[in-house]
Amino acid sequence: MARPKPQHLLSRHLARHSVAVDLGTANTLIYTDDGGVVLNQPSVVCFRRHVEAGQTRVASVGTEARQLLGRAPQNLEPIKPMRHGVIANFSAAEQMIRQFIAMARPAPRFGRRAAFTICVPAGATQVERRAIREAAFAAGAGTVNLIGDSLASAVGAGLPVSAATGSMVVDIGGGTTEVGVIALGGTAYSGSIRVGGGQFDTAIINYVRNLYGVVIGEQTAEHMKKTLGTALRDVPLETGKATGRSADDGLPRTIELTNHDIADAIDAPLRQVIGAIKTALETAPAELITDIATAGIVLTGGGALLNHLPRRLTDELGVTVRIADEPLTCAVRGAGQAAEAGLVDAFGFD
Ligand SMILES: Nc1ncnc2c1ncn2[C@@H]1O[C@H](COP(=O)(O)OP(=O)(O)OP(=O)(O)O)[C@@H](O)[C@H]1O
Numbered sequence: 001m002a003r004p005k006p007q008h009l010l011s012r013h014l015a016r017h018s019v020a021v022d023l024g025t026a027n028t029l030i031y032t033d034d035g036g037v038v039l040n041q042p043s044v045v046c047f048r049r050h051v052e053a054g055q056t057r058v059a060s061v062g063t064e065a066r067q068l069l070g071r072a073p074q075n076l077e078p079i080k081p082m083r084h085g086v087i088a089n090f091s092a093a094e095q096m097i098r099q100f101i102a103m104a105r106p107a108p109r110f111g112r113r114a115a116f117t118i119c120v121p122a123g124a125t126q127v128e129r130r131a132i133r134e135a136a137f138a139a140g141a142g143t144v145n146l147i148g149d150s151l152a153s154a155v156g157a158g159l160p161v162s163a164a165t166g167s168m169v170v171d172i173g174g175g176t177t178e179v180g181v182i183a184l185g186g187t188a189y190s191g192s193i194r195v196g197g198g199q200f201d202t203a204i205i206n207y208v209r210n211l212y213g214v215v216i217g218e219q220t221a222e223h224m225k226k227t228l229g230t231a232l233r234d235v236p237l238e239t240g241k242a243t244g245r246s247a248d249d250g251l252p253r254t255i256e257l258t259n260h261d262i263a264d265a266i267d268a269p270l271r272q273v274i275g276a277i278k279t280a281l282e283t284a285p286a287e288l289i290t291d292i293a294t295a296g297i298v299l300t301g302g303g304a305l306l307n308h309l310p311r312r313l314t315d316e317l318g319v320t321v322r323i324a325d326e327p328l329t330c331a332v333r334g335a336g337q338a339a340e341a342g343l344v345d346a347f348g349f350d
């Protein structure tokens, strides 16, 4: 557990152009100091197989590649290179970052000495951190600093990170949930679980198969989560339709699902998220917890947008919970701003 560091270290400014990258399980974002968020795309890269040569080449990335997930013809192979916030497929990740940098608009103004700041989950191992660092070098970075997702998200959410008072930020992404307590510009507590929106989607797929005997795809499950999903069961009934394949005869079948179905389906991963926040409240230094009880908890990441989540968490934790402005871009904006303020050099991970 890192101790908060002295404040005089916080005011150093970086002279060269800096580029911040949030290489997320679900989405990759790039931020530059002069252009703001210059890229925001799904973390997917699609390769085209060349049968004769036995080679593959990048066919598409981002939104275009994502549309092919689960529906690609045989010569195309869409890949999600990130899992639980870390690289699961190194060469695919490197190619994806390279393409994204080329696609960023306005194009980042950097030469060979570009300073990259990349967000990583607190739970990433040394090997996983090295892989992220090396993928960035291979994609053209001059220097690479890593910053914890929680610190980046807290800065992006506009929390008073340099103050002596503690702030708690919970980032619920596609494959991880990060709970951080920030004070004096450093991370006083950080916890990370490998549960995020992707695990909510899988829980919906399993629930629908077990209860209705219908196998739905990942994108359908995610759509149901976003439209019908609710963190509270005690809300008026709503319904929606989902089409999948009957587990009995393999034929297409459309079923009606309710928001209560989705609430039941996601109950287990949601409890894991709540458990991670409770652990943080029980473990973080007592003085900082007093601050958090007063200031409340701030949610970032796409998972924060689950309907009624702040109310459910407030009820369970007895602490006010609110969603940050623009929760999906907090981490990358915060990483960029932290680099500009010199917070990353002083407090970044090795
Ligand atoms: N309205 C919504 N309701 C519920 N979940 C949502 C909503 N909008 C987005 N999400 C979920 O948020 C997740 C993506 O969030 P985000 O972009 O913050 O993740 P990430 O940074 O790529 O992942 P990680 O930080 O875990 O590596 C997806 O699982 C997506 O389904």
Ligand SMILES: [Mg+2]
Pocket: 022, 024, 025, 149, 171, 173, 174, 301, 331
């Ligand atoms: Mg994230």
